[in-house]
Amino acid sequence: MASGFDPSEYGRHIAEVYDELHADLSPEAALSVIAGYAAGGAVLELGIGTGRIALPLAAKGLDVEGIEGSPEMVAQLRRKPGGEALRVEVGDFSTTTMDRRYAVVVLAYNTINALPSQDAQVQTFRNAAAHLDPSGVFLVENWVPDVAGFHHGRAVRAHEVAERHVIVEVAELRPAEQRISATRLAFTADGVRLLPVDHRYVWPAELDLMARLAGLHLEERWQDWERRPFTDQSTTYVAVYRRDD
Ligand SMILES: C[S@@+](CC[C@H](N)C(=O)[O-])C[C@H]1O[C@@H](n2cnc3c(N)ncnc32)[C@H](O)[C@@H]1O
Structure with missing residues (x-):
């Protein structure tokens, strides 16, 4: 591990x-x-x-x-x-x-x-x-996995679009290890929250x-x-x- x-x-x-x-x-x-x-x-x-x-x-x-x-x-x-x-x-x-x-x-x-x-x-x-x-x-x-959405190893995408919140993901791709390091920006009525997400995609x-x-x-x-x-x-x-x- x-x-x-x-x-x-x-x-x-x-x-x-x-x-x-x-x-x-x-x-x-x-x-x-x-x-x-x-x-x-x-x-x-x-x-x-x-x-x-x-x-x-x-x-x-x-x-x-x-x-x-x-x-x-x-x-x-x-x-x-x-x-x-x-x-x-x-x-x-x-x-x-x-x-x-x-x-x-x-x-x-x-x-x-x-x-x-x-x-x-x-x-x-x-x-x-x-x-x-x-x-x-x-x-x-x-x-x-949707690696085609990355350009030069980076992607900014609408992760979730809902009536009362949106989540935008800013992500970096490391294909050799099949990893995506991302920070999700959650916009809600209370403000913006940074949500780090580390994925080993499969x-x-x-x-x-x-x-x-x-x-x-x-x-x-x-x-x-x-x-x-x-x-x-x-x-x-x-x-x-x-x-x-
Ligand atoms: C995306 S959430 C899903 C929660 C729930 N299963 C659902 O469907 O709403 C992933 C959950 O797994 C937990 N988790 C992630 N990696 C874990 C690990 N290695 N061992 C135990 N829990 C883990 C996180 O803390 C989180 O609560």
Whole structure:
């Protein structure tokens, strides 16, 4: 793992405004896919954050637990209805272990890129696989890298455009390591906030190979949680990895 990696860094800057910035993101389709695969079994969310997905899943009666690197994100989760009752371990999800197994392990909303290196990403697949029931699945939601949007290694792009906020991303590309270092400028009614984001971006087929290294195989890949087909035009995907044995 790259030295100096701090899994609490992202949350320290964004926790206070994370829910406001993601208010337009409906979790409904994700809940339906996750609950379907769980089929009454338990769910572990890696990078559970403020509970955007986990809390409504728990409210549906599912047994949900999480691993989260940022105490500030967990504090936001705890403030919400049902948040005190959820078991959340604070730590790096590539190495933190729980004392049980789950029907579903989920890594949502592009969080695989938050890891600092390919090794750490492979380690996350291994850790997810180690927490799966024999018939369990690992669900990964991610974006397809868009390196064509960079000019001379830099890009300025509208990351999110919503009615009550916009986020502009100023990014630098380091293709040899597949890294993007960016600062997101979040403009809200309260002013501007700087959100540093460091990504080690991954290709869909690279994730499939990581899965194979962890004893998993690709079962499905859709464009999104609505299960639309994944095509050459897709900019996002949800992959379903199942244990080989
Ligand atoms: C983009 S947010 C997604 C949060 C939540 N899953 C959702 O869908 O809203 C990524 C979350 O993963 C956490 N995170 C990033 N890297 C981590 C790591 N290595 N270990 C544990 N948590 C990590 C961040 O603190 C943050 O809460």
